[in-house]
Amino acid sequence: MNTDVTSLQAMLDQLYKNMLPLSSQLTGVARILAGFFALCVIGYKVWGHLARAEPVDIFPLLHPFAKGLAILLYPSLIGLIFGIMKPVVQATGAMAQNGQQAVQVILQQQVQDTSSDSLLDELDAKLDYKTIVEQGMATFLEWLFEGAAMIISVLRTFILTVLSILGPLVLGLSVLDGFRSSFHHWLARYISVSLWLPVANIYGAIIAQVQILMYKQDPSSDFAHGHGAAYIIFLLMGVAGYICVPSTASYIVHSLGGHSLVTKVNTAAMIMKKL
Numbered sequence: 001m002n003t004d005v006t007s008l009q010a011m012l013d014q015l016y017k018n019m020l021p022l023s024s025q026l027t028g029v030a031r032i033l034a035g036f037f038a039l040c041v042i043g044y045k046v047w048g049h050l051a052r053a054e055p056v057d058i059f060p061l062l063h064p065f066a067k068g069l070a071i072l073l074y075p076s077l078i079g080l081i082f083g084i085m086k087p088v089v090q091a092t093g094a095m096a097q098n099g100q101q102a103v104q105v106i107l108q109q110q111v112q113d114t115s116s117d118s119l120l121d122e123l124d125a126k127l128d129y130k131t132i133v134e135q136g137m138a139t140f141l142e143w144l145f146e147g148a149a150m151i152i153s154v155l156r157t158f159i160l161t162v163l164s165i166l167g168p169l170v171l172g173l174s175v176l177d178g179f180r181s182s183f184h185h186w187l188a189r190y191i192s193v194s195l196w197l198p199v200a201n202i203y204g205a206i207i208a209q210v211q212i213l214m215y216k217q218d219p220s221s222d223f224a225h226g227h228g229a230a231y232i233i234f235l236l237m238g239v240a241g242y243i244c245v246p247s248t249a250s251y252i253v254h255s256l257g258g259h260s261l262v263t264k265v266n267t268a269a270m271i272m273k274k275l
Contacts, residue, residue, distance in 0.1 A: 008150055009197075012157040016164075023074065023165045030071045030168035037175040038064035064175045067183070071171045078164055081187075085194040092201035099208025106215050141235035148242035149200060156196040163190050188253050195249040203241050203248075210234070 042061050049056045070077055163186065174183040214234075 019161045026168045030172035033172035034068045034175050067171050067175050071168050074168050088198050092198040096201040096204035099205040103208050103211050145235050145238045148239050152200050152245050159193045192249050192253040199249050200245050207238050
């Protein structure tokens with residue numbers, strides 16, 4: 001199953017690279033929007049300064065040009081962000097892989113140390129209805145456990161692909177003052193989703209260490225043999241942990257930029273009520 005997860009991740013990485021050039025189809029639209037909005041914003045600000053007989057502040061007028069430059073260099077921009085996140089993915093992936101290899105070594109040693117008598121005892125135990133049900137539940141939860149990791153990886157790739165393709169449009173809209181925080185929110189969301197896989201890898205490494213400690217504590221327990229109530233509860237905790245990966249990643253990178261406009265409107269309304 002670990003081999004399947006590794007091959008799936010390699011396929012998803014290739015899918016992301018193949019879909020990324022599609023963002024160039026929105027670059028032209030983003031340039032038109034950015035140019036039109038830049039003329040409106042610059043004209044409005046310059047007219048306001050002239051109407052108030054104030055000197056024109058040049059620095060705020062550079063914002064539309066910076067966003068336009070980001071649109072022109074968008075492939076390099078998204079490549080830079082992806083390149084910064086890639087070492088984090090590789091480092092945490094190595095942590096998870098080392099933990100899984102350690103678990104496999106312990107399982108192989110356990111199989112080698114099993115005598116023929118214990119095999120007969122285990123065969124007799126399998127005839128028990130309760131044991132059969134527990135082993136069936138454990139097998140189902142093992143599939144669900146591995147499936148949760150795959151789902152996290154697939155959803156991460158799909159969301160990153162959508163964010164990457166629509167990135168130029170976000171940059172074009174963020175030229176307007178009312179949508180300026182859209183780019184910050186998009187960037188924070190991109191980094192947060194990128195962290196799903198590192199967080200899942202770290203969680204996988206933690207799960208592997210828990211398995212190793214449980215095996216070493218009592219090699220003859222039901223948990224060590226892959227069945228029993230403790231093993232089923234352990235798998236349920238593992239599935240719940242993978243479900244919490246997106247929310248855990250949001251603890252690391254969180255942005256309130258997408259709500260800044262609403263916050264300003266609400267603040268202005270409160271001030272008007274007080275007046």
